Amino acid sequence: MFNALLRKFAGHKPTNKTAKKRLQFTLVCDQLEVNDSTLKRLQGDIITVISRYFEIDRDALQLQVQRDKDVSALVFNTPILCVKKDTAIPVPDSGGQKNYRKKKK
Amino acid sequence: MEGRIIVVTSGKGGVGKTTATASIGAALAMEGKRVAVIDMDIGLRNLDVVMGLENRIVFNIVDVVKGQCKLSQAAIRDRRIENLFLIPASQSDNKDVLTPAGVERVGKQLRQEYDYVLMDSPAGIERGFENSVVSADDAVVICTPDVSSVRDADRVIGLLYARSITPKLVVNRIVSEMVARGDMLSHEDVIDVLSVPLLGLVPMDQQVVISSNVGLPLVMQNDSAAGQAFRRIARRLNGESDLPIQVPSHKKGMWGMITSKFGRK
Numbered sequence: 071m072f073n074a075l076l077r078k079f080a081g082h083k084p085t086n087k088t089a090k091k092r093l094q095f096t097l098v099c100d101q102l103e104v105n106d107s108t109l110k111r112l113q114g115d116i117i118t119v120i121s122r123y124f125e126i127d128r129d130a131l132q133l134q135v136q137r138d139k140d141v142s143a144l145v146f147n148t149p150i151l152c153v154k155k156d157t158a159i160p161v162p163d164s165g166g167q168k169n170y171r172k173k174k175k
Numbered sequence: 176m177e178g179r180i181i182v183v184t185s186g187k188g189g190v191g192k193t194t195a196t197a198s199i200g201a202a203l204a205m206e207g208k209r210v211a212v213i214d215m216d217i218g219l220r221n222l223d224v225v226m227g228l229e230n231r232i233v234f235n236i237v238d239v240v241k242g243q244c245k246l247s248q249a250a251i252r253d254r255r256i257e258n259l260f261l262i263p264a265s266q267s268d269n270k271d272v273l274t275p276a277g278v279e280r281v282g283k284q285l286r287q288e289y290d291y292v293l294m295d296s297p298a299g300i301e302r303g304f305e306n307s308v309v310s311a312d313d314a315v316v317i318c319t320p321d322v323s324s325v326r327d328a329d330r331v332i333g334l335l336y337a338r339s340i341t342p343k344l345v346v347n348r349i350v351s352e353m354v355a356r357g358d359m360l361s362h363e364d365v366i367d368v369l370s371v372p373l374l375g376l377v378p379m380d381q382q383v384v385i386s387s388n389v390g391l392p393l394v395m396q397n398d399s400a401a402g403q404a405f406r407r408i409a410r411r412l413n414g415e416s417d418l419p420i421q422v423p424s425h426k427k428g429m430w431g432m433i434t435s436k437f438g439r440k
Contacts, residue, residue, distance in 0.1 A: 084357025090364045093322050097329050097368065 098144075109133065116146055125151040178209075180282055180292045181412070182311035184335075186327030188298030190319045191347040194383055194393065196295040197225045198402065199315070201392040202409030204259035208290040211250060213262045215307040216297035217273060220264035227390020228253065228261050237265035240277040246284055256392060260289070270302050275309040282310025291412075300334060308335065314342040315374060315412075320349060320360040325368055332371055343374035345408060350379045351425040362422065375408035377401050378423035 099109070113133055120126055126148050134145040183196045193214075200212035213236055214222035223229040234249035239262065246262075253259040265272070285292045296307035308314065314335050318328035328344075335342045346362045353359035362376050380401035386393045393402040394409075404421065411418050 082356075086354075086357050086360050086364060089322050089360050090368065093325055093360075093368050096322075096326055100326070100330065101333070 113146070120148065122154070124153055127151055177286045178289045178291055179312045180286060180294065180310050181313045181315060182294040182296055182308045183315045183317065184296035184304065184307060184331055185298070185317040185324070186300060186331040187318075187324045190317050190324050191377075191383075192298075192317050193221050193225050193295055194387065194401075195315070195317050195345060195347065195377075195405065196293050197222060198393045198405035199409050199412065200291070200293045201226075201253075201256050201259055202394045202406040203291050203293075203413060204253075204256045205394065205406070206409060206413050207258070208413065209258045209260075209288075210291045210293065211260045211262060211285060211289045212293045212295065213285075214264035214295050215273075215303060216295065217264045217268050217270045217303065218266065219297065220266050222295050223251075223261060223263045224390060225387050226253065226261055226392070228263075229390070232263050235263045235265040236281075237268050237272055240273055240281050246281070246288065253392075255395070270297070270306075273302075273306045275305050278306045279310045285310075300331065304331075304334075308338060308340070311340060313412075314340045315345055316342045316371070317345050317347050318365065318369075319347050320354075320362070320365055322360075325360070325365055329369055332369060342371055343412075344369060344371045345375050345377060346373070347377045348379045349376055349423045351423045355425070373420060374411055375404060375420055376423055377404040377408075 099106070113131070117126070117128060117131065130149050132145075132147040134147065183192050183199070185192050193216075196212050200210050204210040212222060212226075214220050215236070216222075217237060220235075223232060228251050231251050234244040236249065238244045239246055239249045249262050250260040251263070253261065282292075294307045294311060297303035316328050316331055316335070318324045332342055344366065346365050349362065350359055354361045362373070366373055378400045380399055382396055382399035383393060383401050386396060386399070386402075393399055394406050396402050400423070404423070407418060407421060411420075
């Protein structure tokens with residue numbers, strides 16, 4: 071229909087992808103029985119631990135939920151700015167982006 | 176042979192459980208099966224008005240469970256469709272008047288007398304839901320393609336799995352125009368999120384309101400797209416599991432036909 075074309079030119083964005091993403095995230099939270107504030111605290115704790123070893127960009131940290139048939143995965147994605155040299159524990163050489171993946175059943 | 180008890184449930188209210196129960200029940204009876212549909216929404220009964228049998232109620236499911244009447248006394252025979260019976264809910268009692276143990280006892284008797292027994296579950300996941308699923312062999316979960324309904328369906332599906340029932344999904348009120356323009360979750364999206372087997376897809380249809388206005392069975396109307404969808408669902412439930420699922424579609428305008436020819440949406 072011409073209406074569809076008009077909408078395309080008017081910059082109409084489909085909303086179903088957003089709905090699906092929001093649902094998948096919510097369902098994982100429902101099933102794990104964790105709420106938003108728990109996830110925020112978890113995120114805070116992870117930042118604290120990672121910050122002990124790496125200089126990271128706190129604002130760029132992303133928390134995502136991936137859901138497959140059997141497992142759900144919490145994916146933390148953070149750019150690493152540099153490795154802290156003054157830690158007693160040896161850390162592997164790394165630079166750039168690194169994934170921290172936590173699996174939960 | 177013993178009959179099967181099928182619970183129709185959704186978690187969320189207002190997604191079409193009662194319409195689905197009435198329609199699937201009527202369609203199964205039209206396939207030649209002996210069917211009872213039972214309204215388990217104690218205190219808020221509605222299956223009777225949707226089926227147009229509200230004037231013939233004498234006894235109800237609470238009377239049956241309490242042993243105050245015989246099962247056959249509470250079952251109202253539908254005069255338009257042979258072998259279709261309604262056991263209404265009580266309107267004056269409260270949901271807690273029934274116990275799962277009591278319903279299970281009646282369930283055994285129901286299996287002896289009917290080929291299919293459809294339990295129309297109330298919204299929610301409390302006692303009313305438990306009463307409806309306690310004797311169920313199968314479950315049909317109804318959901319609409321919106322976030323609140325899908326979320327509640329997921330919760331109910333989890334509860335059914337905990338009772339070792341693998342539910343079958345019906346996606347109701349699909350507006351194919353909205354799906355085509357990306358403003359409604361498609362049935363693929365819903366299945367992807369819920370990961371349960373699909374039983375059928377029902378389009379949004381004004382006939383649902385019209386036939387409930389007059390208390391006529393939706394499935395008897397050949398011009399009702401939803402009614403026809405429910406008939407296919409009943410056939411799939413009744414052993415024709417290889418009957419293909421029809422995806423609701425809309426009439427495309429001239430431009431839609433041209434663009435779809437070129438593989439565009």
